[in-house]
Amino acid sequence: RKRVAILISGRGSNMTALIEAARDPAYPAEIALVLSNRADAVGLERARRAGIRTTVVDHRAYPNRAAFDAAVNARLGVEGIDIVCLAGFMRILTADFVSAWHDRMINIHPSLLPLFPGLHTHERAIEAGMRLTGCTVHFVRAEMDSGPIIGQAAVPIAFDDTPDTLARRVLAAEHQLYPLALALVAGELVHVRDERLVVHSALPLDMSDM
Ligand code: GAR
Numbered sequence: 001r002k003r004v005a006i007l008i009s010g011r012g013s014n015m016t017a018l019i020e021a022a023r024d025p026a027y028p029a030e031i032a033l034v035l036s037n038r039a040d041a042v043g044l045e046r047a048r049r050a051g052i053r054t055t056v057v058d059h060r061a062y063p064n065r066a067a068f069d070a071a072v073n074a075r076l077g078v079e080g081i082d083i084v085c086l087a088g089f090m091r092i093l094t095a096d097f098v099s100a101w102h103d104r105m106i107n108i109h110p111s112l113l114p115l116f117p118g119l120h121t122h123e124r125a126i127e128a129g130m131r132l133t134g135c136t137v138h139f140v141r142a143e144m145d146s147g148p149i150i151g152q153a154a155v156p157i158a159f160d161d162t163p164d165t166l167a168r169r170v171l172a173a174e175h176q177l178y179p180l181a182l183a184l185v186a187g188e189l190v191h192v193r194d195e196r197l198v199v200h201s202a203l204p205l206d207m208s209d210m
Pocket of ligand 1: 008010011012013014015043087088089108109110118119171174
């Protein structure tokens with residue numbers, strides 16, 4: 001099983017979905033570490049309760065992004081991490097860090113990328129009059145919220161949705177999508193060619209209902 005680190009900054013509901021999926025011994029990844037840049041992230045306590053090793057690398061303790069990223073990278077190295085999952089990790093990573101984890105670091109974003117990169121995605125989707133939005137898991141590249149797409153889930157926008165009601169519906173889809181996408185990567189069922197995803201094995205049948 002691949003050793004996975006999940007990087008969080010907040011509540012960690014996607015982290016929890018990954019931890020729960022990885023409880024199944026047949027799942028191709030184990031969650032070896034949860035790392036937060038904030039000591040008060042609610043997700044840290046959830047991870048500890050689930051028996052996962054946690055660590056805090058406080059960005060305020062470093063003079064710049066490069067020093068912070070080097071500290072995170074050192075910690076991932078010590079833990080023998082194979083794959084990094086960003087799950088509500090709200091720090092921009094340096095190009096050096098991103099290239100060190102090329103095709104080994106994935107992120108979940110609450111929109112159908114390349115639409116609505118950045119913040120306030122639900123507000124912007126409603127404002128644009130979209131009738132559908134969703135979430136995306138993608139390999140991380142230096143440009144924020146870009147990179148080869150591993151999976152997406154579409155979610156309808158109701159006429160009376162607010163950013164909050166829509167966020168709840170998208171979040172439920174995120175919790176389904178992220179474990180599936182990580183299984184594709186950790187199980188080596190997909191790879192990247194010409195910056196697009198290539199599926200190189202038939203998906204196991206029992207993954208269709210994850
Ligand atoms: C999720 O909706 C995730 O897609 C989003 O933050 C939330 C984290 O929730 N990520 C981003 O906006 C990244 N730019 P969680 O901590 O409960 O998983």
